[in-house]
Amino acid sequence: MKKLFLKYKHGLWLLYVFFYFPCFSYLEKTVTTQFHEIHMSVDDLIPFCEYFIIPYYLWFLFVIIAVIYFFFRDASEFNRFCIFLGVGMTLFLFISAIYPNGHYLRPENFPRDNVFTDLVRLLYESDTPTNLFPSIHVYNSVAVMLAVLYSRYLKKRPVIRWGSVVLTILIILSTLFLKQHSLFDVLTAFLLAFVMWGLIYSPCAVKLAGKKPVGDNKAQQI
Template identity: 50%
Template sequence: MKEFFKKYRHAWVLLYFFVYMAWFLILENTVTTQYHSVHIWLDDWIPFNEFFVIPYLLWFLYIAISVLYFFFAAPREEYYRYTAFLFIGMTICLIIYSIWPNGQDLRPNQFPRENLLTDLVRYLYSTDTPTNVCPSIHAFNSIAAHIAICKNKKLGTNRWIRYGSLVLMVSITLSTMFLKQHSAFDVICALILSGIMYKLVYATDYTMLFRRFHKRRNSTGVEADIPPRL
């Protein structure tokens, strides 16, 4: 057990999830009616389509599986970069929600069709309030996951995984608009935030910082492996 915790002590970063959920739930319960309604002209051109509930729900698996992969199988530096991209960006989103309470009034009063997928959308609407939407965390996290996958030597060189991830990322991003969960403006803001985070996390060289952070010696006095420069 001691060796396990020593090997995976980088799990401490994932404790952020509890901070995020507590903060987000507070906002969900306080930002209910008094908010700035986000809407742009493009929203009026995007029809509701319940089929997009499939990629929308796949987001949960996409993020969970990618985080687990980078936790267990990727170089430590890549794991820290990916989680930094996710968690710093998500924190910026929460700060924006706190300073500028926002929401949207795009959800249809009734669905054009009734089927299993619209039942799923109806359930989704009942569990997720139309507030705290700009920037879209759904879109932002999907972009973050795809970038991390492309940057990984194993995943990024496998074209089936790379293109599959791209299709899933684009589908999830589109789903936020076609399900009327987000305004197109929310997605545009998520794209801008992703560009800023890419510059901060991937386009800046932190190699020496990571080397100092991970430099240690094992019980035999031999220096442990240090993740290579990305």
């Protein structure tokens, strides 16, 4: 048991969910009508498109699979990934708590009636249009993409690398076309992700950490 714990002690990061989800649930229940509206004029120009519900829901698998992969593959890469996720998600909770926010972008009536709009209805029923920025859907997608692109184990896996880029782009677009987020939420997620990239993955950060740039070390591929 001791050897097993030492091997997977980086799994302690997973305890963060017992902090995040109760806090998020509390905010979802308390921030309902009294909030600051998030809106940009360009939001009104983006049409609603229910087909983006597919990449929107794929986000959950995207993040979960990445967490599982890096957990078992490499502790150092898993730690960097979790720091990236944890800092952004914690800042999101803090911002939502001190600056309650929401939007009125969701359509009152869907232009079409099909299985995809049915899925969007389910999404709207389970997720309130509040606590929006920075968009965690966008931020966590970028976090996964960067973890994949900077992984030394996935350096020679172009399908996985490019697949992560394409899926990240589709997920980001889905937040806009499903009227889940304002462009402002997307831009602030990008800004926060850029700051975290600078602190974790940039050449300067790698140098300060005393590590070789990712990809220099030979590693067994899976």
